[in-house]
Amino acid sequence: MRIVALTGAGISAESGVPTFRDADGLWEGHRVEDVATPEAFERQPDVVHRFYDARRAALASVEPNAAHLALARLEEAWGDDLLVVTQNIDDLHERAGSSRVLHLHGELRSALCRACAGRHAWEGDLVGGPPCPSCGSRGLRPDVVWFGEVPYEMDRVFGALDSADLFVSIGTSGAVYPAAGFVLAARAYGARTLELNLVPSEGSHHFHEARHGPAGELVPEWVDEVLG
Numbered sequence: 001m002r003i004v005a006l007t008g009a010g011i012s013a014e015s016g017v018p019t020f021r022d023a024d025g026l027w028e029g030h031r032v033e034d035v036a037t038p039e040a041f042e043r044q045p046d047v048v049h050r051f052y053d054a055r056r057a058a059l060a061s062v063e064p065n066a067a068h069l070a071l072a073r074l075e076e077a078w079g080d081d082l083l084v085v086t087q088n089i090d091d092l093h094e095r096a097g098s099s100r101v102l103h104l105h106g107e108l109r110s111a112l113c114r115a116c117a118g119r120h121a122w123e124g125d126l127v128g129g130p131p132c133p134s135c136g137s138r139g140l141r142p143d144v145v146w147f148g149e150v151p152y153e154m155d156r157v158f159g160a161l162d163s164a165d166l167f168v169s170i171g172t173s174g175a176v177y178p179a180a181g182f183v184l185a186a187r188a189y190g191a192r193t194l195e196l197n198l199v200p201s202e203g204s205h206h207f208h209e210a211r212h213g214p215a216g217e218l219v220p221e222w223v224d225e226v227l228g
């Protein structure tokens with residue numbers, strides 16, 4: 001059985017990473033249009049850099065939770081037949097032990113050069129305009145996908161959805177496309193679809209089955225079922 005697991009901010013919530021659209025969401029302090037569009041970056045690069053620099057620094061104080069660990073356990077048994085597609089820019093799946101992970105919206109620990117398009121592993125701050133390790137230009141930006149930009153890995157995602165037997169969506173509100181449309185694509189390709197989310201997502205009715213509760217409980221329970 002081939003499985004594609006789409007994850008969103010909700011899977012990292014119990015690790016202490018704020019989500020975007022919940023009551024204590026990240027955007028309460030920062031309006032989404034202030035920080036997550038190319039126009040905002042052009043207008044106020046330092047504000048946007050500080051926002052992502054703070055989130056990059058905060059990675060040092062969070063750990064994978066039971067949901068990330070359960071997906072890594074599933075990969076150990078399922079190998080190439082499990083693909084995790086994450087909208088998250090944290091690295092908690094990798095730190096839990098997952099290796100087959102596609103980051104649709106980029107990664108905090110990466111910087112993108114606007115001059116040479118190089119992508120560079122990045123641990124420190126970007127505010128202040130450090131030089132690109134490849135071309136020396138001061139055009140580095142967070143290597144993340146903002147509204148109006150094309151997500152990464154779309155060909156591989158649709159290839160995987162095409163051959164999936166099960167699509168499971170974990171901890172995402174279903175508010176942002178194209179990820180919000182994956183459930184319909186997976187269904188059209190013939191997969192069974194399952195939602196695991198704290199509350200019904202915007203697209204909950206599109207799934208064959210939906211279970212609601214914290215990912216730290218639901219995901220390990222579901223992985224136990226799959227592993228029989």
Ligand code: BJW
Nearest residue numbers: 008009010013019020021087148171172173176177198215
């Ligand atoms: C728990 C939990 C617990 C809490 N356990 N669960 C009109 C109609 C349709 C589309 C558009 C439109 N106008 C514009 C568009 C396109 C636009 C879009 O979707 N806009 C919408 C606002 C309508 N999309 C884009 O622009 C995308 N690009 C694009 O479409 O390009 C065209 C193209 C596509 C494909 C091929 C070719 C061309 C780009 C979108 C980029 C999104 N970027 C962000 C920021 C990334 C960097 C960063 O992290 O700062 O991505 S925005 C933000 O939202 C971030 C997230 O990845 C994304 C999704 O959020 P997520 O993960 O769902 O989080 P929340 O907070 O919304 O939900 C958390 C959920 O967890 C909740 O349901 C909770 O209940 C739950 N939860 N605790 C389990 N313990």
